Amino acid sequence: MYRMLLAAGAALMFAVVSRPADAAPGVTIPAYSRTVLDNGVTLVIMPRSEVPLVAFTALVRGGALADADGKAGVASLTAGLLEKGAGARDAYQFADAVEGAGGSLSAAAGTEAITVGGQFLAQDRDLMVELLADALLRPRFEADEFDSLRNRRIEELKAAKDADPSGLIRIYGRALLFGDHPYGRPAGGSERTLAAIAREDVLAYYRANFGADRLTLIFAGDVDPAALTALVTRAFGSWGRASAPLPALATPARISGRRVLLVDQPGAAQTYFWLANTGVARRYADRAALDVVNTLYGGRFTSILNTELRIKSGLSYGAASGFTRGSVPGEFAIRSFTQTDTTGKAIDLALDTLTRLHHGEGLSPEMLDSARSYVLGQFPLQLETASHWVAALAELELYGLDRAYIDGYGAAVGAVDAAAAQRVIADAFPSADDLAIVLIGDAAKIRETAAKYGPLTEMPLAAPDFRAPAVSRPAAE
Amino acid sequence: MYPRIAGGLVAALSFFTLAAVHAAAPDGIRALTLDNGLRIIVWPDRDIPNVALYNYVRVGSRNEAPGITGLAHFFEHMMFNGTETRPPGEFDREMEARGGSNNASTSDDLTIYMDWFPSSALELVFDLEGDRLAHLAFDPKVIESERGVVYSERRLRVEDDNNGFLAEQVQSTAFAAHPYHFPTIGWPSDIEGWTLADLQAFFRTHYAPNNCTFVVVGDVDADQVFALARKYLAPIPRQAPPPAVRTVEPVQPGEKRVTVERRAQTPLLQLAYKAPKADDPRSAALNLLAVILAQGDASRLHRLLVEERKLAVNVDAYLQEGFDPGLFWLFVTLPAGGDPGEVERVIDAEFARLEADGVTEAELTRARNLLSAGYWGQLATINGKARLLGEYEVMHGDYRKLFELPAAIARVKPADIRAVATELLDARHRTVGVLVPAQSGEEG
Numbered sequence: 012m013y014r015m016l017l018a019a020g021a022a023l024m025f026a027v028v029s030r031p032a033d034a035a036p037g038v039t040i041p042a043y044s045r046t047v048l049d050n051g052v053t054l055v056i057m058p059r060s061e062v063p064l065v066a067f068t069a070l071v072r073g074g075a076l077a078d079a080d081g082k083a084g085v086a087s088l089t090a091g092l093l094e095k096g097a098g099a100r101d102a103y104q105f106a107d108a109v110e111g112a113g114g115s116l117s118a119a120a121g122t123e124a125i126t127v128g129g130q131f132l133a134q135d136r137d138l139m140v141e142l143l144a145d146a147l148l149r150p151r152f153e154a155d156e157f158d159s160l161r162n163r164r165i166e167e168l169k170a171a172k173d174a175d176p177s178g179l180i181r182i183y184g185r186a187l188l189f190g191d192h193p194y195g196r197p198a199g200g201s202e203r204t205l206a207a208i209a210r211e212d213v214l215a216y217y218r219a220n221f222g223a224d225r226l227t228l229i230f231a232g233d234v235d236p237a238a239l240t241a242l243v244t245r246a247f248g249s250w251g252r253a254s255a256p257l258p259a260l261a262t263p264a265r266i267s268g269r270r271v272l273l274v275d276q277p278g279a280a281q282t283y284f285w286l287a288n289t290g291v292a293r294r295y296a297d298r299a300a301l302d303v304v305n306t307l308y309g310g311r312f313t314s315i316l317n318t319e320l321r322i323k324s325g326l327s328y329g330a331a332s333g334f335t336r337g338s339v340p341g342e343f344a345i346r347s348f349t350q351t352d353t354t355g356k357a358i359d360l361a362l363d364t365l366t367r368l369h370h371g372e373g374l375s376p377e378m379l380d381s382a383r384s385y386v387l388g389q390f391p392l393q394l395e396t397a398s399h400w401v402a403a404l405a406e407l408e409l410y411g412l413d414r415a416y417i418d419g420y421g422a423a424v425g426a427v428d429a430a431a432a433q434r435v436i437a438d439a440f441p442s443a444d445d446l447a448i449v450l451i452g453d454a455a456k457i458r459e460t461a462a463k464y465g466p467l468t469e470m471p472l473a474a475p476d477f478r479a480p481a482v483s484r485p486a487a488e
Numbered sequence: 489m490y491p492r493i494a495g496g497l498v499a500a501l502s503f504f505t506l507a508a509v510h511a512a513a514p515d516g517i518r519a520l521t522l523d524n525g526l527r528i529i530v531w532p533d534r535d536i537p538n539v540a541l542y543n544y545v546r547v548g549s550r551n552e553a554p555g556i557t558g559l560a561h562f563f564e565h566m567m568f569n570g571t572e573t574r575p576p577g578e579f580d581r582e583m584e585a586r587g588g589s590n591n592a593s594t595s596d597d598l599t600i601y602m603d604w605f606p607s608s609a610l611e612l613v614f615d616l617e618g619d620r621l622a623h624l625a626f627d628p629k630v631i632e633s634e635r636g637v638v639y640s641e642r643r644l645r646v647e648d649d650n651n652g653f654l655a656e657q658v659q660s661t662a663f664a665a666h667p668y669h670f671p672t673i674g675w676p677s678d679i680e681g682w683t684l685a686d687l688q689a690f691f692r693t694h695y696a697p698n699n700c701t702f703v704v705v706g707d708v709d710a711d712q713v714f715a716l717a718r719k720y721l722a723p724i725p726r727q728a729p730p731p732a733v734r735t736v737e738p739v740q741p742g743e744k745r746v747t748v749e750r751r752a753q754t755p756l757l758q759l760a761y762k763a764p765k766a767d768d769p770r771s772a773a774l775n776l777l778a779v780i781l782a783q784g785d786a787s788r789l790h791r792l793l794v795e796e797r798k799l800a801v802n803v804d805a806y807l808q809e810g811f812d813p814g815l816f817w818l819f820v821t822l823p824a825g826g827d828p829g830e831v832e833r834v835i836d837a838e839f840a841r842l843e844a845d846g847v848t849e850a851e852l853t854r855a856r857n858l859l860s861a862g863y864w865g866q867l868a869t870i871n872g873k874a875r876l877l878g879e880y881e882v883m884h885g886d887y888r889k890l891f892e893l894p895a896a897i898a899r900v901k902p903a904d905i906r907a908v909a910t911e912l913l914d915a916r917h918r919t920v921g922v923l924v925p926a927q928s929g930e931e932g
Binding site for chain 1: 536538577580581609633636639649751753794823854856857860
């Protein structure tokens with residue numbers, strides 16, 4: 012039993028990136044090399060010799076953006092199958108090769124890229140490159156493995172609905188907020204879309220979206236850059252291009268007014284809620300101010316949201332907010348939960364905090380100073396290991412960011428003043444009147460409350476999809 | 489730049505290829521016991537300009553009784569809610585304003601307080617930690633609001649999570665006498681019933697300096713840390729040690745079963761075998777057995793149940809190691825319509841095969857390497873170092889035993905795995921929990 016949910020407190024919702032508060036020098040990216048092979052593969056290497064391990068991430072651009080309509084989850088199944096037999100190894104032999112060396116290698120589809128990440132001992136460098144090249148260039152996509160993985164993914168979603176409503180609410184929320192825009196599709200698919208996917212869809216996805224021009228390989232750890240470059244060039248240097256262009260991505264609209272989705276779980280002890288609108292993109296110029304203000308509003312224990320919903324009222328175990336920032340704006344979302352009887356009270360309080368934020372409450376010079384220190388003080392903890400650096404470099408690569416994104420961050424946070432805070436509140440934080448709202452709970456008990464917040468759509472939690480059948484909206488403005 | 493860490497890692501990692509290496513504790517670690525009995529361990533590590541500070545308090549739900557179940561965990565929450573000089577909320581406000589964050593956790597055996605902060609806030613954090621150990625105060629209004637917070641946590645982890653709900657039933661069934669019977673989060677009626685007097689008595693009994701172990705890892709100097717400990721922690725008076733947990737769980741005379749009917753799409757099966765305490769010579773072999781059975785796609789039960797027979801969506805193993813003999817858990821999630829009885833029969837047949845034929849050298853090598861990779865992965869951060877040092881000091885009696893783990897893992901032979909499997913995986917000493925989807929809307 013933890014005092015705070017680790018997921019809500021740190022990793023998942025908040026891309027809080029910061030630098031030491033009182034230590035002047037801050038964090039500077041250690042030396043690394045970036046080269047582009049003749050066939051278009053981008054290779055990034057950061058030597059870190061203090062630990063005899065190598066961490067890696069392979070980014071294949073496209074991800075769930077390239078899923079066909081009605082077949083959300085194709086990229087995710089394609090990613091999962093990369094580990095299920097490749098090159099000379101069947102699924103078991105592949106897993107045994109990775110695990111037998113004490114290594115890790117796992118593939119997953121994100122919204123904008125498939126990533127294959129992991130870590131091996133430096134002494135197993137050649138094996139690591141061989142397995143990575145097999146997974147990316149020579150996956151088997153065997154029919155049995157396809158059936159097995161697809162069916163298991165469907166059952167995993169059912170199991171998650173029995174055990175983790177708070178973990179699923181964002182998927183419902185993005186479907187409600189973004190509608191038919193690719194950000195509205197569940198990257199992992201739904202029970203319905205997964206059931207509609209055939210092995211041929213995976214093969215087609217692979218042909219269209221895998222190739223040298225889509226691939227970025229990032230390594231950090233105990234490696235000799237020249238030797239690793241030679242190894243990678245041999246393994247990947249003759250790979251052809253993906254047959255399809257990278258999917259274009261429209262900017263999703265911000266919604267006006269409110270819409271409410273009630274997901275019914277009869278007998279639920281609590282109501283889980285999520286309030287959101289479209290926010291800002293990864294390249295948002297005022298990101299330092301955004302992080303400082305979100306820290307104050309919903310990004311740390313003493314935040315305005317957690318103070319109201321947990322500390323002062325005891326209504327919830329936790330309340331938090333965060334931005335998901337992609338190549339185009341993702342969502343700003345508030346999320347929390349409370350027992351069924353206090354659903355209305357908790358949501359009213361959350362909405363009230365948002366209105367007060369727009370009125371500038373809680374933004375005293377003292378509080379801004381505290382939030383700046385917090386953001387800076389927690390930053391080095393996120394850039395401590397080779398795995399951390401691989402993730403940071405992957406973020407720069409995927410979103411086309413300059414190294415100043417990290418190197419200049421400390422100074423940028425230090426310079427956030429009240430004017431900058433007011434600017435990002437007006438610019439990036441939604442009005443309490445314009446929100447997509449999802450509630451998962453016992454509909455018979457909270458339906459009337461839910462309807463107070465806007466036009467209501469309802470669906471059962473057990474339904475095989477993340478959106479009510481009738482909901483469909485234009486994708487972009 | 490980080491000679492002790494790198495040295496330790498290199499020496500220990502070489503056991504991947506060499507049979508057995510005894511990795512000594514890195515030179516820089518120093519430990520001190522204050523006159524009041526508070527133990528403090530320091531590992532300087534200047535990789536990043538931050539510090540991880542852990543306070544391991546030897547109290548958990550194991551130290552509870554009927555009527556106050558969940559109190560150790562509730563108390564953990566109250567440790568952030570004010571002292572005689574700092575009003576409720578001040579602890580977090582001061583720490584966050586100086587760039588620090590914190591968390592805390594409670595288990596059957598321990599309550600652990602954790603702070604992560606820039607090294608410039610070191611003295612403030614010692615002041616805050618010393619203040620709440622010496623001068624904790626209880627505001628009745630805050631007790632009531634925090635009661636709601638903890639109840640919400642219970643609803644999240646137990647009432648609205650079928651895995652958590654079933655595990656609570658299995659654990660309370662497995663232990664008839666020992667307080668591991670109590671759920672750490674507490675039974676609902678106790679959550680509603682705790683009083684101010686309960687909290688005050690709990691504080692007096694368990695929050696003595698001689699019941700605490702501090703671990704400080706990061707951008708610090710050991711003498712500087714010891715000086716701060718003398719200033720902020722040494723004045724807290726030693727107390728009589730808390731009463732020992734006397735109850736010993738009697739040998740389980742036969743299999744126990746518990747069935748839960750709940751709204752669900754997917755059935756669950758949990759098998760909980762009685763297992764030794766943490767500080768047991770069989771610990772390394774048991775941890776390796778857990779990896780062989782259920783960690784990774786090449787593990788036995790994953791391969792058998794998930795990939796080959798397709799009877800399960802997921803299978804996990806977990807060895808619950810505490811001060812007293814605990815449980816070795818298997819958690820199986822079945823697909824909708826799946827038959828828990830069939831899964832149980834397949835597992836039993838596989839365990840019979842394991843006891844008859846043992847494990848291969850390749851299986852053991854895989855488990856050793858995975859376990860070791862996880863170990864060194866944890867030691868790559870100041871947070872992981874602090875957590876592991878504290879765990880070994882408190883659970884195993886000496887932080888230096890942490891550095892014996894690689895050699896202990898390397899020494900385990902296939903015959904040892906077979907022996908512990910035969911001893912542990914005995915159906916007479918297990919509790920079987922099954923969650924079956926309710927047929928109607930009726931459920932607990």
